[in-house]
């Protein structure tokens with residue numbers, strides 16, 4: 001079948017990553033096609049439920065966008081500013097500041113703003129288009145195929161395709177077998193998540209359950225096995241409330257408690273558990289975005305984000321932060337870096353893995369260097385039950401150390417520096433030893449990532465080191481929610 005048109009760059013998916021990638025590449029003067037299955041009003045909508053997300057993003061990520069592009073954000077796309085993100089222990093007796101100033105977005109508004117920027121930059125934006133797979137020529141990606149708004153089979157060709165289709169991408173999964181980009185993601189590295197945006201009346205004030213100035217994360221292996229629950233404030237008596245679970249942890253927890261809970265039943269129990277929400281809450285239905293379920297990957301991003309004629313940005317490359325599942329920041333950052341590097345590769349007339357490699361280096365430097373370490377910390381946390389979490393959050397780390405860990409920096413911990421800490425109970429002593437192991441593993445992986453290969457030739461040997469180190473951590477820590 002003949003290609004309908006040919007472009008320098010095709011960006012598949014007009015979400016957080018795709019809109020920015022397309023805008024940046026078009027601003028550099030290249031012909032850019034941006035494809036998305038939604039109509040313009042619903043740009044970036046993930047699925048039939050809506051823009052399923054907690055919508056919290058760190059201020060530092062938005063600052064990065066502004067510094068790089070001059071784009072600034074305000075109301076209405078920034079719905080509410082929060083001073084920080086707090087993680088609470090299961091018994092709610094202790095909390096750690098997990099992240100600093102951030103925003104809870106009006107997500108549809110935010111995506112429409114990015115869409116307008118892309119269109120103004122000269123992007124050819126085609127809506128209601130279902131991408132079905134990559135066009136492969138000589139084992140390289142040479143375009144995409146799919147169905148247009150009238151369900152006609154259509155091919156578009158390009159020098160490079162940027163995959164910004166999110167977690168359900170049909171492009172990465174249909175790449176030729178290759179040694180750079182993995183096609184599959186282990187189910188243990190995926191969180192099933194869901195949330196409501198609700199309008200509610202406050203029964204009484206209690207900042208452990210709802211804090212209009214801060215985002216709250218509830219760690220609790222019975223309520224959210226292998227994941228966590230969240231309560232993020234929104235403007236005017238609204239909140240984004242939801243929960244994520246790891247399937248394996250949920251199965252173990254259900255078996256141990258002789259329960260049959262699903263993600264949906266856990267979300268409903270979580271809302272019912274929250275005593276500050278009066279029972280008569282209702283869904284906030286603006287943009288038909290009040291309720292939804294979707295998946296988030298919580299592992300390090302794909303070790304290589306590029307293949308011949310192909311780059312990936314955002315969730316398609318499993319970029320969300322492994323401990324917070326925050327994927328908006330890395331999607332925005334990678335979108336910009338992918339757009340810049342695609343443009344450079346087209347100018348240099350080399351869109352092979354080698355020609356696109358600088359994108360890997362740039363993303364690693366900006367964000368990716370810490371995610372393998374954070375993946376280890378996530379696996380460690382999933383191995384702790386509520387009793388150990390309650391004890392550990394109070395006794396293992398001071399606030400500064402916990403904050404460093406959450407940001408991917410390694411605090412200096414040792415049994416001797418913790419001599420003042422009274423470790424009670426065999427389980428807790430063992431959990432603290434395991435924490436030391438996890439922190440050392442995190443250091444090891446951070447060191448490996450600080451040597452991210454400058455060219456593809458050194459990639460295979462480097463990747464083997466990552467896999468070996470990660471395999472050891474995964475053998476050590478097993479899900480143990482109850």
Ligand SMILES: Cc1cc2nc3c(=O)[nH]c(=O)nc-3n(C[C@H](O)[C@H](O)[C@H](O)COP(=O)(O)OP(=O)(O)OC[C@H]3O[C@@H](n4cnc5c(N)ncnc54)[C@H](O)[C@@H]3O)c2cc1C
Pocket residue numbers: 012013014015016017018035036037038043044045046047052053054055056057129130131132164165166167168169170193194195242293294295296313314315316320325326327328329331
């Ligand atoms: C319940 C939940 C809560 C979350 N909470 C947070 C949070 O609070 N903070 C945070 O930072 N992150 C959060 N995340 C993660 C965050 O939502 C994602 O990381 C982010 O949306 C990734 O952006 P993206 O552009 O890569 O992909 P997406 O937002 O998924 O955009 C992909 C786009 O591609 C389109 N598309 C997909 N397939 C096709 C196809 N075949 N053909 C045509 N178009 C297609 C989609 O419709 C969409 O428009 C959460 C995720 C979930 C599920």
